[in-house]
Amino acid sequence: MKIDFNRLIERGERVLLADGGSTKMEWLELCDRKVIWRHEEPGVNPLTMGMQPLKDTFKRVLTLMPEAPVAVGYYGAGCTPKVCNELEKVIQQCFGCRGECGSDLLLAARLLCPHGEGLVCILGTGSNSGLFADGELKQRIPSLGYLLGDEGGAGYIGKHIVADCLRGIADEAAMRRWHELGLTEQDVLNNVYGESVKPAAWLGKISQLMSDCYAESEYLRNLVRKCLNDFFTRLVLHYNLSDNTPIYFAGTPARHFADKLRQIGESYGLNIAEIVAKPFDKIF
Template identity: 30%
Template sequence: MILIADSGATKTDWRLLHQDGTVEQAKTIGFNPYFISADEMVRHMREHLMPHLSGPPQTVFYYGSGCAAPEKNAQVKGAIATLMPDAEIHVQNDVVAAARALCGHEPGIACILGTGANSCYYDGKDVGAQLPNLGFWLGDEGSGGYLGKRLLTDFMQLELPADLHEKFLKRFPGTNRDALLQRLYSEPMPSSHAASFAKFLFDNLSHPYVYQLVYDAFGLFFQKYVEKYDRAKEVPVHFVGSIAFYYANVLRQVANDRGLTLRNILETPIAGLTLYHQGEI
């Protein structure tokens, strides 16, 4: 049996693949090693994952945010090995998950567009190149965090159209400068808080201001995270993540306008990862 995990900041999707083709599913919290210790990971998996598995897997493929650094990779691998000592364990970061889920065994550019943003060039087997990601404060163009930040900035600086400003106040009463700065600068996960405002943009996407804001943000994403790859206009571009999934129509329009071939858009990688690994049973 093969156990696959796709772990993000808030949740982890698990799939246990059997030789007869059946698939078991489970869900736990996210296990970013920058925010959770190995002991906490072991405890939570013992309580919330192991009871849902019908038997011990022979191989584990774990894909997670925060797993790029060797020491964090080893931390996650050690935690899994505590509960599955006989399994062969492979730990990869979320960019590899996106590449395998989206591209399979074909070359392409795999992009992540959810709370944050990222991309890589994938040669069909390995991640061949990756542009630097500067995170919420200095980058993440096109992401939910970026869209929310743009909306909040325009609201606080009285640059929203009057009708949208009124809608925003009704949707988020009590929003003010001091509370906003406290939440973004002094509390954990500011990108997630900013991204929570992206739903307001989606609900008002037919408004010219909102459409242009989203269109321009996606244009920046392609400029900074896609078009710098040498083969950007020769290979398909794929996306995974909630922002890409729900704003797919705008994303496809921007890609078309920039002469790019946009193919697969997935909300999460787990289905694609399941297909990728089924041939290894």
């Protein structure tokens, strides 16, 4: 169900928006173009974790927010068309109001490039991308998730770090930091292949924990650049981009590696227009 949230906000109605990543989920309640409530929950990916954790989160959020909304927009990782159809019904049941569900990519597009054409990219725990025109999706190359894709995301970087450190082929600085983490091969296998785990989020956390020694580890610097370059060569460069099409990035890793993204983009003659940590940053 498509909802005109701008119109509702202009009328002074309360609306609730959620940016649901695999690692964390951010909620904003808005009224009169002001953020009146902000809240964070652990991330949920319905494709890998099922629908129940999201239902539980919705019920908890409803008890915490100051006042019930007239409409809810949930945009998140794993929100395929089939998932969205079910989630919109769940929103109506839990919040008692209209609901719109879409991908995290749709939210980023509406906030980063609501007018004109632009390629919108998300580099978070995973990765995603799509070519939009006036907020509508024109072309999308599938991300395929942490097993088959997610190039450039924190989980993708973490996957390579873990494998190389377990095999002892990272450099001295990276291996020293790895040993400080105290993780055994069995710990890794349990967290990646065990039941009831969030492997992509865990691998992304490893990437974050290893970031302390990026400056002193040539191996890590080269690995990060390679992983980010993979995102360009396996996704960005395969879009039908016109000359100077603006490219927008969102996500904490994207913001952290903004300089590298701009350098790689420039090497391919691409126009990197803006890089933000969170799409919601554009609301403030």
